[in-house]
Amino acid sequence: MTDQIARNEKQLGAILRRARRQADLTQEALGKQIHLRQATVSRLEAGEPAVQLSTLMAALYALDLELVVRPRSKGSAAEIEDLF
Amino acid sequence: MTDQIARNEKQLGAILRRARRQADLTQEALGKQIHLRQATVSRLEAGEPAVQLSTLMAALYALDLELVVRPRSKGSAAEIEDLF
DNA sequence: ACAATTAATACGCGATCGCGTATGTTGACA
């Protein structure tokens, strides 16, 4: 249960928000640790797609989280083409 | 072993590059599937920090990978401040 | 060694980043 799967930016943002709250941090407090504005943390958690990788990695770091990449587990091979 | 940990953009890029090669795709072929230029895939794999989240998620999708967020496993609590 | 494929880099473009700063908006609790 402590492993959370993120297949898109929104899920990722949601995970980060949960983690931050669990850590009892405000967006501003978190941002301060990693030198990001509260507004930037907000965008990240909102799942905006154009947020930069560095922003994500910094947040993960501050929250003591790590990223794991693995083969897609369940169903969901899905037709990629359909998404575009 | 199939689970790869990425603690920074470079590691993430390296993982993606390995996965793409294992899938026997060129940067261009991968890019075509997800409507990204070969040059953009190159930047992603090179671990450039300012690549956008959407670019990452698209690549993961095309490679049949998923992202997992979990508490940092081993050592490496590290002093966040020192990184900035 | 050479040719061919693949990957890295470059230019100009419109769009959007994260920045500082500041202001709305929301939600919780007195």
Add this chain to the structure above:
DNA sequence: TGTCAACATACGCGATCGCGTATTAATTGT
């Protein structure tokens, strides 16, 4: 219901995105 903390959104800025297009490495195969 009013106040205050937390979050969302806005403006202008310099920087950088990903885009098309193209060129220059670098890698691979024979």
